[in-house]
Amino acid sequence: MPTLAQAPARANEPQGRFLRPKVQVGEIIDYELSFAHAPSLDVIFPDSTAAFKPFEYVGKTYRPTRTRQGRSLDRTIYHLRTFSLDSVQQLSVPVTILRGNDTLTVATPPAVVRLARTAPIAQAEAPPVLRQDTALLPVASEFNYPYVLAAVGVLALAVAVLGLGFGRRLQQRYLRYKLRKNHVYFLAQYARHVERFTLSRSLTNMERAITLWKNYLTGLEDNGINSLTTKEIVALYQNDPDVRHALRLADKVIYANQFMEDEAETDLAFTMLRNFADRRYQSTITNYQLPSGT
Template sequence: MGSRHILLGVLTMLAQTALGQSAQPVGRFRQPTTQVGAVVEYELTFRHAPTLEVIFPDSSADFKPFEYVGHQYSPTRTRQGQSLDRAVYRLRTFDLAPEQQLSLPVLVLRGRDSLVVRTAPAAVRLRFLAPTVDADQPPVLRATTGLAPVETRFNYPYWLAAIGAVLGLTGALVLVFRRRLRLRYQRYKLRKNHAYFLAQYARHIERFALSRSITNMERAITLWKNYLTRLEDSNLNSLTTREIESHYQHHPAVSQALRVADRVIYGNLLDEDESPEIDLAFEQLRGFAEERYQRAAAGVQLS
């Protein structure tokens, strides 16, 4: 350690000779004492001629026995023909030496030449918190058998694992019973749509019976076509009466009912004598829709 101080002293004297006695960097610890692992601040200042270009150490410098934590540079200030550079380094140590020293190098650029000027060693004392233990008389250990209160904490890993297990089981059940669930949902949709059709169809027939309005009869026929279009995924609602008869291979009930409806709607032939025939046409169309619904439900069951 002594030879190192001698070498630093020689280098400092040479640097002072080259730069002048006033151009000397100064380093000091802001706190006289520190603790193991605690952050201590080291301030580095350098007053020099404004013509000199000075470079302070950065994080790559050797701060032994300290560890670099961070630093903060201050802008250069020039007053009365003299410039001042200043930086504060935040350091910490894990060395157990009672007194620890630090000397940092400052690089001075002079044209093509450069000169390294080191600060005089600054010392900081290490403050120990643990009491001194006599090797011949070890401390007496005290046994604590009482239970200390522990705050109840939410067990996130177990809950996340349980949620993952439930989701995994649900996914497995869906994969296994996917086909059955899909068929059950299709049957549910068929039943719901069919019940809605029957209710709306009955309402239009009831309104027609009360008002004897051709508009209500036309709405009932349109509802019947739209229902079969959705049920069988066809274009039935865009077909004419003859095309519908051909589509259903001239089914007797369909042909008879649609011809009665066309005669009433387009021929405006609404007489009291035709009431039984009109009621029969409504019943035939409803029965045919029921028949097509049963066939569609059976097809879903078989698939």
Template sequence: MRSAWRPRRAAELGALLLLPVLAAAQPAATPPQGRFLRPGTRVGEIVEYELSYRHAPGLNVIFPDSTADYTPFEFVGKTYQPTRTRQGVSLDQTTYRLRTFDLAPVQALQLPVTILRGRDTLTLPSTRATVQLRRVVPPPPAGVTPALRQATALLPVEPAFNYPYWLAGAGVLLLLLGGVALTFGRRWRQRYQLYKLRKNHVYFLAQYARHVERFTLSRSLTNMERAITLWKNYLTNLENNTINSLTTREIVAHYQNDADVRLALRLADRVIYGNQFSEDDTETDLAFDLLRTFADRRFELVRQQVDK
């Protein structure tokens, strides 16, 4: 009698020791749970479907993506939560946004969950979830065809700005402008520079003549100095040099001892600094004419260089 009692007692102890292990393993055997978050939906309306799965932490679980079969529903989007593990059990949960155009009064969905085990895969179907279709229009009686009402009047539509066409047109226009600039840009720049040269030269001649006339009428050295200063500044801007800050000797050397420049500036210096006026205006007129003629020659030289 004692010998039969001992094996029975050992079996009971073993069962008691296995209870925590079985209790921990039981959630992993629970199938994936699927449910709609609302009991009903309408045709074309977004309805949310929640799929969750509790499993052992070591399992590699894959939920359905947008390529899965959601019949009779259509996939719109999804949101998922990171895996949460508590007390040795992991929870994966994803919420799908679906819509249906099926007219069945009750529509069901059952999504599978895939488990990866090395090179093998295991597919577990979820629990079956149903949702009721809420009709906006009551169904017609049996054998009665609903009367259709024709409505062919056009409704006003707000005009939309066609961004792609406008952007494409702007791109083509920029390409055309770039091509024109590459083809004719150099010539246009030459024409503009020639226009500025002529305009500045005409303005110089007009101002120079005004100073010479004032000197002739007043015999004032101030007007003669203004004419010489205007001549120096014009050549400085024309040739991009610094002769307006040079002395007479340095200017003559800068222009390779040009005879017209040397004689004109010598006569001007004798009148301005030596206060030596001749009986007539021949020498001063000659100085003014030589400076104007030299400015014309330098303008023509620069114009030819730009027009090459």
């Protein structure tokens, strides 16, 4: 029979624990989520939209990834609170691991915390004596369904008119929101690959950064550059100096295995590709229009 102690840690899996054994109703408690993994893994911790039941999300404190002796450690402290009255409450959160085009979701072992009660426990008392009351009570009038149906019809008509007038604009705003969200995700993943390359000088990490850049622009502009050669990509973007210089330098490092003596030049190539992707995103979202007939 398991006790109320934290569940035993399992190797190579994300771990979660409360930083205090007890919490009061409505009081903020910190929950630490950590994951030690191989540096090659891409790991995504849950954000504010994740389910933390029976707890409510208040905020979080992010700790930068640390890589030592071939192991990377990701840590985040979530600030939660609960209004549940259960004496013992537990929490398990999902961690997403990216593997190419596939994703794997791994849940942490349940972490438990006790509820500290502040109100005294009521003593059992004898049930109250029931009294008979035969007095008539007033009865509410019947509900006027025709008026309600008429109001619902008017409301539905108003919604339909608004949908015809503003539906396209709302759809366009939603798709722009998706573009912004994808861009933020790309920048975060790209920065992680560049950081790993800087620490390890591994060609694999450089290839992953370049591939991520190509895939992002393919999705952003629907141009299929992830299947083009460097020469074709440079021609597609009209011999843009940032693209030309950065991709040729990357080819020199990846395929000729010629590392630059000056690491700043390699860092500059990564910066050029990131800035180019940012410019294409800004241009796309500024001039974005829904396809005709949508």
